Amino acid sequence: MRYKKKGKVPANEDSLATLGRIPYHELLRATDGYNENNLLSKWSFGSVYKGILADGTILAVKVFNLEHEGGFKSFDTECEALRNLRHRNLTKVITNCSNQDFKALVLEYMPKGSLEKWLYSDDYFLDMMQRLNIMIDVGCALEYLHHGLSIGVVHCDLKPSNVLLDNMVARASDFGIAKLLGEEQSFSHTNTLATFGYMAPEYGLEGLVSTKCDIYSYGILLMETFSRTKPNDNMFDGNFSLKRWVNNAHQDGNIVKVVDANLLSTEDKFYNDKLNCLSSIMELALNCCADNPQDRIVMTEVVGVLKKIKLQFLAFDRTSNRIVN
Incomplete structure (x- = not known):
């Protein structure tokens, strides 16, 4: 094809x-x-x-x-x-x-390894801007797959181990269970399951695959990247999931409870501003993970929102550097 x-x-x-x-x-x-x-x-x-x-x-x-x-x-x-x-x-x-x-x-060969390695190895660390850039890169890859071709390509297995880094430029990898959608086709059926914790409900329950499934997985990946918590962590069981944990914190106005503690310092002059950026990121992630596929934001909008958040963060960072210097 x-x-x-x-x-x-x-x-x-x-x-x-x-x-x-x-x-x-x-x-x-x-x-x-x-x-x-x-x-x-x-x-x-x-x-x-x-x-x-x-x-x-x-x-x-x-x-x-x-x-x-x-x-x-x-x-x-x-x-x-x-x-x-x-x-x-x-x-x-x-x-x-x-x-x-x-x-x-x-x-x-990707010399920097995977996002999973950088998130969970004690020998590596990604700051907030690096994580934001990585997720923008992944979003751009999905935007291209979903909208940059005459047919849609659904990755189907988005997770940290399938995001590889080269000089901190992120690349989506492993298309072993990807689905190609025809020019007039919006979804497909499959019997091949992806990774537990990242699958959209309609994918896991009915085998329905569409670009909306990738958006759901992306939302989970976004939460994981900024919380440094896996969706299959032992703290989650039954109806209590990474998504619910983040949603509860967001609704309570206490997003700091779920954000990776290494990303924030209360001594930072722009602590509240950066926390607001992180809150916006988690809100975007939740919008990606709506239970109803039709309620999920499209990838083009996701990338646009993240780029706006990046500009806000850069403004704080530049001001902070001027104060220090």
């Missing part, structure tokens, strides 16, 4: 694209036989390894587990979804390696 672009989309300036097809034996050597020491991550249908070619080029090799019944389908789906997508906030696919017994995608 070919995608017709609605507007002009800048092509990726990627010297890696000149590599062409990489044979199996070269990938085997580059990853040292898919050595565990080169393992970057695992997911439902396979593993991702760091690889170094003979000329020193560093790559990420996504190997699909063909013994898993979903392995073949996941490979085909991801190839189809990524074949004609070009955006600075999407994973760059260099080539693939495919035969009857082996299937892999060769991706650009």
